Amino acid sequence: MNLHAIKAIYIFEMSRFFRTFLQSFISPVISTSLYFVVFGAAIGSRINEVDGVDYAAFIVPGLIMLSVMTQSTSNASFGIYFPKFIGTIYELLSAPISFLEIVIGYVGAAMTKGLFIGIVILATAYLFVDLDIKYPLAMLAFLVMTCLSFSLLGFIIGIWAKSFDQLQLVPLLVITPLVFLGGSFYSISMLPPVWQTITLFNPVVYLISGFRWSFFGDADVAIGVSLFAIGFFTAICLAVIWWIFKTGYRIKS
Amino acid sequence: MSAIVSARALTKVYEGGFEALKGVDLDIEEGEILALLGPNGAGKTTLISTICGMVTPSGGSVTVGGHDIDAGYRQARKLIGLVPQEINLEPFEKVMNTIRFSRGLFGYGPDDAYLEKILRQLSLWDKKDARVVELSGGMKRRVLIAKALSHEPRILFLDEPTAGVDVELRKDMWDVVRGLQSDGVTIILTTHYIEEAEAIADRVGVISDGKILLVQDKDELMRQLGQKELRIELQTPVPHVPDDLKEFDLTRADDGCALVYTYDTGSDRTGITRLISALSAAGLVLKDVSTHQSSLEEIFVGLVGEKS
Numbered sequence: 112m113n114l115h116a117i118k119a120i121y122i123f124e125m126s127r128f129f130r131t132f133l134q135s136f137i138s139p140v141i142s143t144s145l146y147f148v149v150f151g152a153a154i155g156s157r158i159n160e161v162d163g164v165d166y167a168a169f170i171v172p173g174l175i176m177l178s179v180m181t182q183s184t185s186n187a188s189f190g191i192y193f194p195k196f197i198g199t200i201y202e203l204l205s206a207p208i209s210f211l212e213i214v215i216g217y218v219g220a221a222m223t224k225g226l227f228i229g230i231v232i233l234a235t236a237y238l239f240v241d242l243d244i245k246y247p248l249a250m251l252a253f254l255v256m257t258c259l260s261f262s263l264l265g266f267i268i269g270i271w272a273k274s275f276d277q278l279q280l281v282p283l284l285v286i287t288p289l290v291f292l293g294g295s296f297y298s299i300s301m302l303p304p305v306w307q308t309i310t311l312f313n314p315v316v317y318l319i320s321g322f323r324w325s326f327f328g329d330a331d332v333a334i335g336v337s338l339f340a341i342g343f344f345t346a347i348c349l350a351v352i353w354w355i356f357k358t359g360y361r362i363k364s
Numbered sequence: 365m366s367a368i369v370s371a372r373a374l375t376k377v378y379e380g381g382f383e384a385l386k387g388v389d390l391d392i393e394e395g396e397i398l399a400l401l402g403p404n405g406a407g408k409t410t411l412i413s414t415i416c417g418m419v420t421p422s423g424g425s426v427t428v429g430g431h432d433i434d435a436g437y438r439q440a441r442k443l444i445g446l447v448p449q450e451i452n453l454e455p456f457e458k459v460m461n462t463i464r465f466s467r468g469l470f471g472y473g474p475d476d477a478y479l480e481k482i483l484r485q486l487s488l489w490d491k492k493d494a495r496v497v498e499l500s501g502g503m504k505r506r507v508l509i510a511k512a513l514s515h516e517p518r519i520l521f522l523d524e525p526t527a528g529v530d531v532e533l534r535k536d537m538w539d540v541v542r543g544l545q546s547d548g549v550t551i552i553l554t555t556h557y558i559e560e561a562e563a564i565a566d567r568v569g570v571i572s573d574g575k576i577l578l579v580q581d582k583d584e585l586m587r588q589l590g591q592k593e594l595r596i597e598l599q600t601p602v603p604h605v606p607d608d609l610k611e612f613d614l615t616r617a618d619d620g621c622a623l624v625y626t627y628d629t630g631s632d633r634t635g636i637t638r639l640i641s642a643l644s645a646a647g648l649v650l651k652d653v654s655t656h657q658s659s660l661e662e663i664f665v666g667l668v669g670e671k672s
Contacts, residue, residue: 119468198452205416206469207438
C-alpha cells in the first residue's frame with residue numbers, strides 16, 4: 112500500500128477545500144438558516160408537530176442529508192474530474208499507485224468535506240431549535256456511511272463526465288429531486304397512499320428515514336431496512352468502481 | 365553499460381484501429397541521453413506514455429530497471445520521472461505544494477531539503493510560494509521538471525521539453541539536462557528540433573510511422589550518414605565538367621562558377637588530394653574552397669523519406 116500517495120492526494124484535495132474555506136463554511140450555514148426561517152418559522156408555525164416531533168426539529172436530519180449528499184457527490188466528482196480536465200491526471204496514471212489508493216485518497220477527502228458540512232449544519236441547527244439526539248453514535252455512523260456512499264457515487268460521476276455540464280447533471284437532476292421527494296421536509300405518512308407506495312421506490316427515503324431514526328427514535332421505514340439500503344447502495348458504487356478499475360474506463364487509453 | 369529500459373515487440377492499436385506502435389524494440393542504456401526524433405504522429409508520445417503507464421500496450425513487453433511495467437508497475441514507475449508535452453498543472457496551487465504532492469504520489473515521505481535543492485537548481489526557489497497561475501510559460505515548464513524530479517527518478521522522460529520555448533530558456537534546459545546526466549540520471553527526450561538532438565544527445569533514435577528506423581550513436585550516425593561537400597569556386601566559369609574530371613562525379617553550380625564534390629567523411633580516402641591535382645592538371649584556377657557537413661536534419665529528412 113502506497114500510504115504516502117494516499118496522504119498526498121488527501122492533503123492536496125483538502126487544500127483545495129481550505130482555499131475556499133469561507134465559501135465551504137458560510138454557504139451551508141446561510142442556506143441552512145434560510146431553510147429554518149422559511150420551513151421552521153414560517154411554515155412550521157402552522158404545522159407544529161410531525162410524528163410527535165417539533166417541525167423545526169423534524170426537518171434537521173433531512174436538511175443535513177440534503178447538503179451532505181449533494182456536497183459529497185459534487186466534491187468527489189469535481190476532485191477526480193478536474194485533473195482529467197486540466198490534464199494533471201497523467202501524474203496519477205504514471206505514479207506507482209493502485210486505483211484503490213486513488214479512490215481512497217479522493218473519496219476520503221470528499222467524505223471529510225461532506226462530514227464537515229454535516230457537522231456545520233447540525234451546529235447551525237442548534238441555534239434555531241432544541242435538539243436531543245437519541246442515538247448519537249448511530250447518527251454519526253449514518254452520517255459517515257452517507258458521506259462514503261455519495262462520495263463513491265461522485266467519484267464515478269467524475270470519471271464518467273466528459274464536461275462540466277455532465278458533472279452537474281446528476282447532483283442537480285437526480286440527487287436534489289430525490290432528496291426533496293424523499294421525506295426531507297415531511298413524513299411519508301403525510302402523503303396519500305398511492306404516493307406513499309411510489310415514494311418507497313426512492314432510495315433516498317431509506318437513508319433519510321434511518322438518519323431521522325437516530326435523532327428521534329422514530330422512522331418511516333424500519334431501521335433494518337434503512338441499514339440494508341445504505342449498505343446495498345455502497346456495494347453498488349464499489350462494484351462500479353471495481354469495474355472502472357478493471358477496464359480503465361475513460362481514464363486510460 | 366546495460367539497458368535500463370527495454371521494449372520488445374511493443375505494439376499499440378488505439379480504439380478506432382489507429383496503429384500507433386508497430387512492434388517497437390528499444391534498449392535505453394543507463395546514464396545516456398537518448399533523443400527520439402520523428403515527425404508529428406510518428407508514435408513518440410505513445411511510446412513514452414506506454415513506458416510510463418498512461419497507455420496500455422496492445423502487445424509486447426517493457427521492463428524498466430528489470431521490472432515489468434505491468435507485473436512490477438510499482439517498482440518500475442518509481443524509477444521514472446515524466447515531463448509531459450503539455451503544461452498540465454493545477455493552476456491555483458502553490459509551486460511547493462504541487463511538488464510535495466508529486467513526491468508523495470511516488471511513495472516518498474516529505475523531504476523539503478531535497479525539494480529545495482531541486483527548486484534552486486531550476487531557479488524556482490524564489491517562486492516556491494507563488495501560485496502556478498502567476499508563473500510565465502517557461503517557469504511552468506520548470507515546475508513540470510521539478511515535479512518529475514521530486515521523487516529522485518533514475519530515468520527522466522522529457523516529451524518535447526523545448527516546444528514553444530525561447531532560445532535562452534532552451535539553452536538553460538539543455539544545461540539542466542546535462543547536469544542531471546552527470547548526476548547519473550538516464551534521459552530520454554523526444555523532439556522534432558534536430559539541433560536539440562545534435563546538441564545534447566549521446567544516441568539518436570529515429571521513429572516514424574510507429575516503427576524505430578534506427579538507434580545509433582549520434583557522432584557515428586553523423587559520420588556514417590554524414591556526407592560532406594567540397595565546393596570549389598573557379599576563377600573563370602566552365603560550360604561543362606571537363607572530361608578529365610569525370611571520375612570525381614562533380615556537379616556544376618552557379619552557372620559553372622563552382623564545382624561541387626561530394627565525399628564520405630567516414631572513408632579512409634576522401635580523394636580530395638587527387639581532385640586538387642586533377643583540377644590543376646585540367647588547367648582550372650581555383651578562387652576559393654569551402655566544405656559543408658550535412659546536418660542531422662538533412663540526414664533525418666533523407667532517412668524518413670527513404671523508408672516511408
